[in-house]
Amino acid sequence: MRLSKYHRRIALLLGCLLVIFLPFIFKSPHLMHILILAGLESIVVMGFVAQYHVRLISFSAATFMGMGAYISAILATKFGADFWLCLPLAGLGTGVFSFALGSLIIRGGFHTFIMISLVFSEVFVQALGQISVLGGWDGIVGIPRPAIGSFVFVSKPAYYYLTLGLTSGCALVFAAFYKSAIGEAWTAINQDPDLAASVGIDLVKYRMVAYVTAGFTSGLCGSLYAHYSCYLVPRTFGIIRSLYVSIDAAVGGLNFFICGPITGSIIMRALPEYLRITDKYEPIFEGIMIILIALFFRKGVIGIFRKRSARGL
Amino acid sequence: MKVLEIRGLTKRFGGLAAINNFDLEINESEIHGIIGPNGAGKTTLFNVISGFLPATIGDVIFRGEKITKLPVHSRVKRGIVRSFQLTNLFMDLTVYENVHVGFHKNYSGGLLRHFLHTAEARKERGICGQSTMELLQFMGLSSLKDELARSLPYGHQRCLGVCVALAARPSLLMLDEPVAGMNPEETMRMVKLIRKIRDTGVTVLMVEHDMAAVADLCAKISVLNYGEKIAEGSMDEISQNERVIEAYLGRWEEGSL
Numbered sequence: 001m002r003l004s005k006y007h008r009r010i011a012l013l014l015g016c017l018l019v020i021f022l023p024f025i026f027k028s029p030h031l032m033h034i035l036i037l038a039g040l041e042s043i044v045v046m047g048f049v050a051q052y053h054v055r056l057i058s059f060s061a062a063t064f065m066g067m068g069a070y071i072s073a074i075l076a077t078k079f080g081a082d083f084w085l086c087l088p089l090a091g092l093g094t095g096v097f098s099f100a101l102g103s104l105i106i107r108g109g110f111h112t113f114i115m116i117s118l119v120f121s122e123v124f125v126q127a128l129g130q131i132s133v134l135g136g137w138d139g140i141v142g143i144p145r146p147a148i149g150s151f152v153f154v155s156k157p158a159y160y161y162l163t164l165g166l167t168s169g170c171a172l173v174f175a176a177f178y179k180s181a182i183g184e185a186w187t188a189i190n191q192d193p194d195l196a197a198s199v200g201i202d203l204v205k206y207r208m209v210a211y212v213t214a215g216f217t218s219g220l221c222g223s224l225y226a227h228y229s230c231y232l233v234p235r236t237f238g239i240i241r242s243l244y245v246s247i248d249a250a251v252g253g254l255n256f257f258i259c260g261p262i263t264g265s266i267i268m269r270a271l272p273e274y275l276r277i278t279d280k281y282e283p284i285f286e287g288i289m290i291i292l293i294a295l296f297f298r299k300g301v302i303g304i305f306r307k308r309s310a311r312g313l
Numbered sequence: 314m315k316v317l318e319i320r321g322l323t324k325r326f327g328g329l330a331a332i333n334n335f336d337l338e339i340n341e342s343e344i345h346g347i348i349g350p351n352g353a354g355k356t357t358l359f360n361v362i363s364g365f366l367p368a369t370i371g372d373v374i375f376r377g378e379k380i381t382k383l384p385v386h387s388r389v390k391r392g393i394v395r396s397f398q399l400t401n402l403f404m405d406l407t408v409y410e411n412v413h414v415g416f417h418k419n420y421s422g423g424l425l426r427h428f429l430h431t432a433e434a435r436k437e438r439g440i441c442g443q444s445t446m447e448l449l450q451f452m453g454l455s456s457l458k459d460e461l462a463r464s465l466p467y468g469h470q471r472c473l474g475v476c477v478a479l480a481a482r483p484s485l486l487m488l489d490e491p492v493a494g495m496n497p498e499e500t501m502r503m504v505k506l507i508r509k510i511r512d513t514g515v516t517v518l519m520v521e522h523d524m525a526a527v528a529d530l531c532a533k534i535s536v537l538n539y540g541e542k543i544a545e546g547s548m549d550e551i552s553q554n555e556r557v558i559e560a561y562l563g564r565w566e567e568g569s570l
Contacts, residue, residue, distance in 0.1 A: 180427040181420050181438060188414045191403035198363065198397070199481045200389030200418030209424060309405055309461060 066237025068222025098215025253300020415480025
């Protein structure tokens with residue numbers, strides 16, 4: 001099933017209109033809630049896909065989101081900082097941390113990277129739980145909601161538009177990378193790291209760019225998450241969430257750097273809701289659905305509509 | 314003028330010396346061949362020169378500069394580019410994209426420029442696109458530019474591999490068995506191509522098993538056996554050399570049957 005360029009453009013236009021006017025069409029707060037979470041998660045998934053594209057498989061994708069969330073929450077609750085200050089600081093803090101960690105583990109090679117990222121995701125959760133200044137296992141409550149002047153973001157549609165803005169912003173950042181010489185180098189590394197090195201591509205440098213960008217955007221996403229849910233517990237950002245990020249990426253399609261993560265996140269957030277009719281067997285059905293997608297749509301859901309070798313945004 | 318100089322190079326894997334106390338000198342605009350039986354250490358030598366493996370002892374000197382400790386991409390920046398024996402292409406990219414990536418080292422300046430898509434960065438990419446087309450024409454591949462590398466016939470794939478290496482603007486091009494597995498016609502085309510590349514001023518260092526191609530191309534040949542250089546000279550000289558004959562055919566001992 002392939003769409004012509006013309007049809008794709010019309011679909012894109014209709015899609016954009018739908019996304020913008022969605023809160024007026026579907027008034028269900030529950031649906032809004034799912035979309036907000038999916039939108040936030042898709043930012044983390046975009047980061048995961050960028051890392052995957054340079055052959056870094058990260059098991060700490062959600063950890064960086066958690067780091068952003070906690071930085072933001074602590075700044076807001078302990079120092080009374082405004083959301084609009086917390087948001088960039090959370091991104092920056094997470095970015096700086098991922099730069100430091102990345103420069104240690106990316107040089108180590110494929111296996112080192114996977115193992116350390118796996119360990120790091122658990123260490124992070126344990127650290128949050130054990131250190132009482134960071135809220136301990138009970139977490140942090142009472143994180144203030146974002147506000148512009150006297151308007152406070154409380155309703156779901158308000159958060160929906162906030163999420164839409166952040167997700168589009170991060171998508172644009174990633175798009176700018178993929179469309180430039182940097183993205184070209186990423187694709188070369190994806191195809192064959194040795195050959196990429198042999199034409200003069202600095203593997204460590206380009207991997208760092210992907211890693212730090214993922215860290216930065218995940219931090220932003222975490223910050224908004226903290227100010228949306230208004231409370232945080234360490235377990236939210238554990239290894240399970242990171243695994244879900246990788247599943248989202250595969251379901252959407254790993255060769256589609258932006259629409260893949262968005263589609264994957266929405267499907268994986270919506271799936272449990274629609275499987276709720278199966279009651280306690282829900283996880284089983286969810287597992288079956290994932291296996292079916294993995295078996296029959298190797299290139300993910302977006303891959304169904306595209307040529308076999310297609311790659312792109 | 315010497316392009317590449319190797320002094321006392323040794324590469325050990327554990328206790329095994331894959332290359333042992335190896336010396337080599339390559340002159341400007343020369344095609345230098347390296348031959349030797351399987352397992353003689355030719356590919357290891359390539360990996361050490363191009364930086365994929367660190368040397369245990371000894372020096373690699375490129376145009377008077379010691380490069381023994383530099384990473385791969387820095388050596389490429391200086392002009393040492395290699396092609397690979399087997400995996401020599403970005404298989405899921407088109408012919409055009411393959412070569413376009415090859416030009417990567419010609420981008421100057423920081424990454425931020427590219428991220429922001431400044432006018433300068435776009436202009437650089439435009440020039441890169443032009444050079445790509447020119448190079449494809451030079452290599453006779455321009456009619457195949459939108460084909461996936463994966464779908465090309467073998468001979469063209471090898472040719473494209475050389476083309477990707479050339480895109481990185483080498484002054485020393487290292488070819489690992491460029492005609493291996495080719496039919497006589499493809500071999501002849503590749504031999505012509507290598508000579509054409511040399512004529513543009515590129516120095517070529519090649520490892521090859523096809524003796525006809527080596528004899529045809531190489532002014533100077535080094536013979537490697539068990540990691541040591543056992544002979545060096547023109548094809549005529551080394552084909553008379555006893556140690557070379559022994560390495561390839563084995564020693565005939567009285568009563569060995």
